[in-house]
Amino acid sequence: MHYDLIVVGGGIVGLGHAWAAAKLGQTVAVFDNSPRAEGASIRNFGMVWPIGQPQGAQRALAVRSRKLWLELGAAAGFAVDPCGSLHLAHHDDEWAVLNEFAGSSAAAGLELELVTPERIAALTPAANSNGLKGGLYSHTELRVTPPTAIRLATAYLAETLNIPFHFDTPITQVDTGQVTASNGQTWTAERIVIATGAYFRHLFPEAHTAEKLRLCKLQMMLTEAQPAEWKLGPHIASGLTLRHYTSFADCPSLAAVKERFAKDSPELDRYGIHVMASQADNGGLILGDSHEYDDDVEPVDKAEIDALMLRELQKIMNIPTWNIVRRWHGLYAKHPRQMCFVREVRPEVLVVNGFGGNGMTLSLALSESVIQSWQNAPQWDAFGSS
Incomplete structure (x- = not known):
């Protein structure tokens, strides 16, 4: 099947992009190496932490993410506690x-x-x-329980928004408009987002190295x-x-x-x-x-x-x-210098990574911004990366 968007990575950054695209009516598929999300997205405090973000664009993204977490929790059925x-x-x-x-x-x-x-x-x-x-x-701060939130958000995207999740499916090659799994199977899409977090050495390692992650x-x-x-x-x-x-x-x-x-x-x-x-x-x-x-x-x-x-x-x-x-x-x-990076590594293929410990706080709003801006300007680049 051909999709509007393929996302490689089933953590919170990948889910954020998939959700934002689906809300715009796009068809989406998500791929992940593991049988479920197992990385940093389920191994943190569950803090949505605007107070830790510097004033300006980063704080604004955190405050927007706060609103999106409340929306996602209500839709997917997991608790989002405005505990402060x-x-x-x-x-x-x-x-x-x-x-x-x-x-x-x-x-x-x-x-x-x-x-x-x-x-x-x-x-x-x-x-x-x-x-x-x-x-x-x-x-301002929120609390979620990470394994519960990620599991139920994934289920909501799959069951309610009809996004297919291909777990246990290592993507070994990405080209413009196409991803290939380790078994040789291919899928096609108008655009592709790679959000693999700490496991960034598998796809476009040179792009990650250039950012000095x-x-x-x-x-x-x-x-x-x-x-x-x-x-x-x-x-x-x-x-x-x-x-x-x-x-x-x-x-x-x-x-x-x-x-x-x-x-x-x-x-x-x-x-x-x-x-x-x-x-x-x-x-x-x-x-x-x-x-x-x-x-x-x-x-x-x-x-x-x-x-x-x-x-x-x-x-x-x-x-x-x-x-x-x-x-x-x-x-x-x-990322050593900025809150994250967005880099176009092939035409219509973006790598999004480098959030550090701010993934739960920033990624839903950043993902929304990427999808909305990308839809209107395919060469969009938030942080000046080439």
């Missing part, structure tokens, strides 16, 4: 950063409150009140279910997280936060650790995470990293049980 986020400050320099951010233009597009320890206690039972200076509460590994954990009556409330982040997201980069006090951690806990910088928590739909808490890049990425996980993350989480949180029932790692591809 809470950055906790247990040191004066962290509290200074939160005040600077809340009072700056960098906070544009977000609904924020600087909150006292007393207000924090009403927002979440998890915050450690010992030494707590205050917090920054954002109403970095491979990143992160370790994460899940606690056993917390008591049924105990709810985390908003996503929780700590002062460590201020080092990680570029939205806080211009806060004058951030340098002091970075210097303190570099001096007192250099092991955290060594493994790129910043700690966050989200609640999964089974009641357990998703905890993480770490960041190891390129040659430091190994197939085995490090117990030291998990221990450091738990150490730092226990400084900022008190929860009923810390018993860990699952540990895993994820891999993602990160």
